[in-house]
Amino acid sequence: MIVIRYEGVIYRPPSEFDSLIIQATIGCPHNKCSFCNMYRDRRFKIRSVEQIKKDLEDAKGIYGEKLEKIFFSDGNTILMKTKDIIDILKYSKSLFPKLKRATMYGSAQYINLKSLDELKELRKHGLTRLHCGMESGDDEVLIKINKGYTGNEMIKAGKLIKDAGIELSLYYIVGLGGRELSANHAINSAKVINEIKPDFIRLRTLMPRIGTKLYEEYKKGDFKLLNPHEALKETKVLVNNLEEINTCLVSDHISNYWNIEGSLSRDKKDMIEEIDYAISLDLSNFRNPESGNL
Numbered sequence: 515m516i517v518i519r520y521e522g523v524i525y526r527p528p529s530e531f532d533s534l535i536i537q538a539t540i541g542c543p544h545n546k547c548s549f550c551n552m553y554r555d556r557r558f559k560i561r562s563v564e565q566i567k568k569d570l571e572d573a574k575g576i577y578g579e580k581l582e583k584i585f586f587s588d589g590n591t592i593l594m595k596t597k598d599i600i601d602i603l604k605y606s607k608s609l610f611p612k613l614k615r616a617t618m619y620g621s622a623q624y625i626n627l628k629s630l631d632e633l634k635e636l637r638k639h640g641l642t643r644l645h646c647g648m649e650s651g652d653d654e655v656l657i658k659i660n661k662g663y664t665g666n667e668m669i670k671a672g673k674l675i676k677d678a679g680i681e682l683s684l685y686y687i688v689g690l691g692g693r694e695l696s697a698n699h700a701i702n703s704a705k706v707i708n709e710i711k712p713d714f715i716r717l718r719t720l721m722p723r724i725g726t727k728l729y730e731e732y733k734k735g736d737f738k739l740l741n742p743h744e745a746l747k748e749t750k751v752l753v754n755n756l757e758e759i760n761t762c763l764v765s766d767h768i769s770n771y772w773n774i775e776g777s778l779s780r781d782k783k784d785m786i787e788e789i790d791y792a793i794s795l796d797l798s799n800f801r802n803p804e805s806g807n808l
């Protein structure tokens with residue numbers, strides 16, 4: 515990870531491990547999801563184009579022209595004005611002629627503020643991939659976690675990104691519906707994913723974070739955390755309900771109980787067999803669900 519300057523704790527997708535991190539925005543404009551404490555320590559602000567350009571110049575001063583990947587953090591940089599994103603994309607390309615990938619986070623409610631033409635312009639100027647925390651496609655779960663959009667709004671946003679030619683990484687949180695909504699969470703998320711046909715589905719398994727509303731619900735007994743077998747069974751329901759679309763499913767996160775990955779169009783049967791194998795193992799083979807950042 516290559517960082518020039520940063521305010522607060524750095525969060526970036528694991529797949530951006532070797533990208534230059536440029537903090538184009540600070541914090542998250544929503545900052546209300548019941549499971550998330552990532553940006554609670556900072557108030558949302560959009561940095562000026564001049565400040566962002568200065569960071570890019572500093573990066574060039576240190577690393578030269580060789581950089582190939584940039585991730586523009588923080589939580590919802592897609593909210594920036596389209597003309598400003600284009601400005602920093604163009605400037606990045608002028609400083610780093612070998613640049614192959616420019617990426618950022620974007621949630622459905624902020625993607626939907628942009629038109630297809632604007633998103634196509636962003637793609638044309640080098641926005642190659644968007645990381646989108648879908649988390650769930652089930653409306654009941656989405657309301658409970660205060661995500662700020664519905665499954666249909668997620669479909670609209672996902673299709674906009676795909677139609678603009680931007681690669682889409684969608685994130686799904688195993689166990690986010692608790693025991694009560696586990697099946698609906700998986701089935702309705704699969705419906706949304708089947709409609710969008712993202713490039714990647716990235717699995718994360720819920721680990722309640724101290725200081726969040728969901729953690730309080732869990733501590734009071736109002737939210738039932740899935741055990742490893744239940745989490746794997748939910749993953750199986752998800753995969754079973756996904757069509758053989760041209761999407762890669764990956765488990766690139768330490769929170770997951772098992773590494774399930776493959777192409778849905780090619781490896782669905784193998785992934786189900788892998789999940790069945792993991793479910794056949796004794797619970798002592800998995801991390802304690804209460805371990806991690808509780």
Ligand code: SF4
Pocket residue numbers: 542543544545546547550551552553589621647
């Ligand atoms: S999950 Fe994403 S949208 Fe929700 S509060 Fe955290 S950073 Fe913001």
